[in-house]
Every structure is written in C-alpha cells, then in structure tokens.
Amino acid sequence: MTFKKKASLIAKAFQNKPQSHYYCKYVFIVLTLSLIIIACTNTSKLKQSSAIHPPTDNTVLKIWWDKGFTIDEDEAIQQLVSSWEKQTGNKVKLSFYIGDELPQKARRAIQAGNPPDIMMSYGAEKVLNPRLAWEGKLADVTDVIEPIKNLYPEYALQAVNYYNNVAKKRSYYAIPINQATVNIFYWRDLLEKIGRSESDIPKDWDGFWEFWKQVQYDLRTKLQKQDIYGLGFTFSTEASDTYIFFEHILEAYDVQILDFKGKLLLDEQKVRRKIVQALDWYAKFYQQGYVPPDAINWLNPDNNRSLLNRLVVMTPNNTLSIPCTVRQDPDTYRHKLGILKFPNKPNGKPxxxxxxxxxxxxxxxxxxxxxxxxxxxxxxxxxxxxxxxxAAGGCNLPIIKTLWQDPFWQDPTDPHVSTAVKTLTEGSTRLFSYVQNPAYSVVLEENIWGKALNRIIVDKISPEQATNEAIKQIKQIFAQW
Structure with missing residues (x-):
C-alpha cells in the first residue's frame, strides 16, 4: 500500500471516530507513530532512488533540492530530472534535504570548497541567496533569464537581481521557480458545530481576530473541547513562519523600515511606535491563551500539524502545503478545510x-x-x-505569466488554488525588504522579530523595551554592510 493511501486511511479513521478526549489522545499517538514509520520508510526509499549515480563521478551534475511537503512534489522533480537525463545523456545526482537543514548544509559545503552545482531551497531566497550573491559565491545566470525575461512579472526579476560586491555589479544570480504568500486556513466543519459559517467572519481587522477568540470560547464551552485553541500563530525563534507572518503584521500596521533606497527609517518615532504596537498585538494572543503554549517552540511544520490534528481552528501559512496534504480526501479538501484572505488593515485599506x-x-x-x-x-x-x-500537486504557484491561463490554476471548484491565485494576481503585493537592501536578509535569518516576541513572552519585558532591543540589533547588522 502506498504512503498516500496509508495516510489517507489513517486520517479517515481518525475523522470518523467519536471525539472523546481519551480516545482522541490515543488515536493521535497512533496516527503520529504510524505516519513517522511510513514517512521514514518512504524517505529512506526516496534518498536511495535520488542518489542514482556514484558521487565519485565528477561528471555528474549535483543538485540539492528541498524535500517536498508531499511525495508528489519529490516525485515530480525526480521525473523532470530523469527526462532531462534522457534528453541530454547527462547524469544527475539529485539529493533531497529538509528545508531548515539545507541553508546550513550549503554554508558548510561552501566553506569546505565542495558545494553542489545547483540548489533550490525554500527560505534561502530570504536569508541566504542575497548574502551569497553579495559575497560573489553565486554564478551569473543572466543567460538563462534573458531569453524568457518577458515571461516574468517585473517583481520576479527584481527579486533575483542581486548585487555582487566582489564583481561590483548587479545582475541575475538566481532563477525564480515558483511563488507563494500567506493565506489563512481554518476548519469549516468546526465552525458549523457552533452554528457559525464563513459568512459570519468579519472583514475588519479587529473584528476578524476577535472572531477566532470567540470561536475558541464557544468550542470549549459548548462542545467541551478544552484542548483546542482559536489561533495557530508561531512564536519560536527557530521557525521562519514566525517572521514571515510578523512581517505581514508590520505591513498591516504600515510599518516602513526601509526607504526605497534601502536606508533604515528606524530613527523615526512613528516607525518605532508602530513596531511597538505590532509586537504588543502579536504577543497578547499568546499571553491571553489563544495560542497553544508550545507554539513558542514550534518549527515550520508544527502549525500545519496542529491544524491538521485539530488542535487549532485556524492558522496562517505561507504555502498551500496544508491543503496539499489533504488533497487525496476530496471532502476534506473542498468542504471541511477553508481558506481565507487577510482582513482589511486596521486603517480599513486592503x-x-x-x-x-x-x-x-x-x-x-x-x-x-x-x-x-x-x-x-x-x-x-x-x-x-x-x-x-x-505534478507537484499545486502546492506552489507559477511565476511564468503564461502558465496562469492553464485551467488547473483557474479552476473555480478548487477553493485553495483559485483563492491563492487571486491573492497574487489581483491583490496588492510587495517583496521582502532584502530586495531594497541585502542586509535585511540577516535580520530575517537571525529572526530578530521572533527574538523580540520571546523577550516579551518569556522574559516579561515590555513591548517598548523589546522594540528598542530589536532596533539596536537591526542597526548593528546594517552597520556591518
């Protein structure tokens, strides 16, 4: 039996059983252990099949790739590589690594003088690639981009047009593969159990977030679900999900940290006040008990797991990995699991x-x-x-403009893909601030915002103190560039 079928059967068994606290705890343990055993077995097979050629062959093209959210993703890139091998007669050694592991492994390989030829790492675009380009560690890939330049949106080209401080030039030092942004996922069927629906969810900022607090209260009081939380926010200093979501909160409060030339604006009092406000807003959800206590230790997959195990009602997420996980269960994918855009900003703007x-x-x-x-x-x-x-299951969205016309991405009956596509193609967007100044990639890598939140929650300092510390750290980082 395949991994997907086993996982699907286990998940369905979990969904169909009575939800007593004792029984849920037992099934959750069994489910977790089963998936770990299955995943380990498949990962072992995957690593064996990806190392097709012996590493001693110095004519082999070495590619390091992020391990996907699903088996479909890994198989899709394996098939693509195999097709290129057959077409060209070249050999490839394709290796998969967990996303959090890959940037560190790449740094060690560079220091040892033995990097792969190509790497595609989720998260590296924000914390690693800008710095490697600055240090002259990346090859210029203009020859690849130029022939298809008109197929990319302008922001995609801007995102990979890095400055090389060794060559003293700006050029294309990366190839955009796919794109994503934060959407909010939640359980429709849990809302239905307390007499709520998507139409009840407010569109204004304060009303939207208060709604999920009330949902937690209703589920605990009316259905006696004492172990459920309204929100799945990540608070750890180890997870990129922490700073990705918090950067959106800064955007919601119109915090402009850099000007268009990449200069810091942190000495402006209005910027400082808004950072204080954003940190205070975020920290209170944890302090008031609307987020699981262990969220302060979560890694990137943990908010996914908490939602899929129904420990939280909603969570923001930067990919479509959550719906991709349940795609093989049409009822869950299309009906039980919902997707939402952000509410309007506190000032009422989209x-x-x-x-x-x-x-x-x-x-x-x-x-x-x-x-x-x-x-x-x-x-x-x-x-x-x-x-x-x-083939990868639509977990990540295209960048090439002509691909948007494919019915797969336009299917209105697919709630998750169609909503995410509209968010990127119809909404207002921007890039992370590393584009204005690569020094900001270090701010993200060191998770300055996650550290500030931890200082408030764990060390009990005020949001004002945490803001002062964060600003000082950011200034020190920029002073080194």
Whole structure:
C-alpha cells in the first residue's frame, strides 16, 4: 500500500471516530507513530532512488533540492530530472534535504570548497541567496533569464537581481521557480458545530481576530473541547513562519523600515511606535491563551500539524502545503478545510501581501557550469515548469505569466488554488525588504522579530523595551554592510 493511501486511511479513521478526549489522545499517538514509520520508510526509499549515480563521478551534475511537503512534489522533480537525463545523456545526482537543514548544509559545503552545482531551497531566497550573491559565491545566470525575461512579472526579476560586491555589479544570480504568500486556513466543519459559517467572519481587522477568540470560547464551552485553541500563530525563534507572518503584521500596521533606497527609517518615532504596537498585538494572543503554549517552540511544520490534528481552528501559512496534504480526501479538501484572505488593515485599506519567490541558484564554484545552465534553461521552459508544478500537486504557484491561463490554476471548484491565485494576481503585493537592501536578509535569518516576541513572552519585558532591543540589533547588522 502506498504512503498516500496509508495516510489517507489513517486520517479517515481518525475523522470518523467519536471525539472523546481519551480516545482522541490515543488515536493521535497512533496516527503520529504510524505516519513517522511510513514517512521514514518512504524517505529512506526516496534518498536511495535520488542518489542514482556514484558521487565519485565528477561528471555528474549535483543538485540539492528541498524535500517536498508531499511525495508528489519529490516525485515530480525526480521525473523532470530523469527526462532531462534522457534528453541530454547527462547524469544527475539529485539529493533531497529538509528545508531548515539545507541553508546550513550549503554554508558548510561552501566553506569546505565542495558545494553542489545547483540548489533550490525554500527560505534561502530570504536569508541566504542575497548574502551569497553579495559575497560573489553565486554564478551569473543572466543567460538563462534573458531569453524568457518577458515571461516574468517585473517583481520576479527584481527579486533575483542581486548585487555582487566582489564583481561590483548587479545582475541575475538566481532563477525564480515558483511563488507563494500567506493565506489563512481554518476548519469549516468546526465552525458549523457552533452554528457559525464563513459568512459570519468579519472583514475588519479587529473584528476578524476577535472572531477566532470567540470561536475558541464557544468550542470549549459548548462542545467541551478544552484542548483546542482559536489561533495557530508561531512564536519560536527557530521557525521562519514566525517572521514571515510578523512581517505581514508590520505591513498591516504600515510599518516602513526601509526607504526605497534601502536606508533604515528606524530613527523615526512613528516607525518605532508602530513596531511597538505590532509586537504588543502579536504577543497578547499568546499571553491571553489563544495560542497553544508550545507554539513558542514550534518549527515550520508544527502549525500545519496542529491544524491538521485539530488542535487549532485556524492558522496562517505561507504555502498551500496544508491543503496539499489533504488533497487525496476530496471532502476534506473542498468542504471541511477553508481558506481565507487577510482582513482589511486596521486603517480599513486592503491588505498588501508579501511575496515569497522560491529560487534555484548556481554556485560560482560549480564544476559543471555548462551542464547546470543547460538544466536550468530546460527547467524554465514553460511546458516543463508548468508540468512540474501541476505534478507537484499545486502546492506552489507559477511565476511564468503564461502558465496562469492553464485551467488547473483557474479552476473555480478548487477553493485553495483559485483563492491563492487571486491573492497574487489581483491583490496588492510587495517583496521582502532584502530586495531594497541585502542586509535585511540577516535580520530575517537571525529572526530578530521572533527574538523580540520571546523577550516579551518569556522574559516579561515590555513591548517598548523589546522594540528598542530589536532596533539596536537591526542597526548593528546594517552597520556591518
């Protein structure tokens, strides 16, 4: 029996049983252990199948790729690589690594003088790629981008147009692969159990977040679900989900940290006041008990797990990984699991979304530059990248503009893909601030905002003190660039 079928059967068994506290706890333990055993078995098989060629062959193209949210994602890139091998006669050693692990592994490989040829790492575009380009550690990939430049939206080109401080030039040092932004996922069926529906959810800022507090209260009092929480916010210093969501809160409060030239605006009192307000707003959800206590230790997958195990009613997430996990269960995917956009900002204006672009990079020390450029050019052919993204289950959205016309991405009966597509194509968006100044990638990498939140929650300092510390740390980082 395949991993997906086993996982689906276990999940369905969980959903159909009586939900007593003791029984849920027992089933949750069994479910977790079963999935760990299954996942370990499949991961072992996956790593064996991905190391197709012996590492001693120095003619092999070495590619490091993020391990996907689902088996479909991993199989999709394996099939793409296999097709390129057959077409060109070249050999590839494709290796998968967990997203949090890959940036650190890449740094160690660079220091050892043995990096892969190509790497695609989720999260590296914000914390690693800008710095590597600055340090002259990435190869110029203009030859790949130029022929398809008109197929990219302008912001995608801007996101990979890094400055090389060694060569003293700005150029394209990464290939945009796909994109995502934060959406909010929640359980429709839990709302129905307390007589609520999506139409009851307010669109204004304060009303929207108060709604989920009330949902927690109603589920605990009316249905005796004492172990459920209204919100799945991440608060740890280890998870990128913490700063990704908090950056959206800063955006909601119109906090402008950098000007258009990339200069800090942190000495302006209005900027400082708004940061205080945003930190205080975020921390109170934890302090008031609307977030699981262990959220302060969560890693990136943990808010997904908490929602899927119905420990939280809603959670913001920066990809479609949550719906992708339940895609094989049509009823859950289309009906029980809901997706929402952000409410309007506190000032009443529509939310502006921050876009994450996953990027493939070619290392300057690659021994297979010609093959690597050839592979990247193949990957970014519209029909190739389009087929790959669909085969991967729609967990990440296209960047190439012509792909948006594919019915797969326009299907109104698919609530998750269609909503996420509209958010990116019809809403207001911007990039993370590392685009204005690569020093901001270090602010994200060091999770300055996560540290500030922890100081408020764990060390009991005031939001004002936490803001002063964060501003001081950011200034120190920028002073080094």
């Amino acid at each position: 939310m502006r979304y921050i876009v994450t672009l996953r990027q493939a990079i070619l290392f300057a020390d690659s021994q297979q530059q010609k093959q690597a450029l050839n592979f990247l050019a193949y990957l970014m052919q519209s029909q190739v990248i389009g087929k790959y993204l669909k």
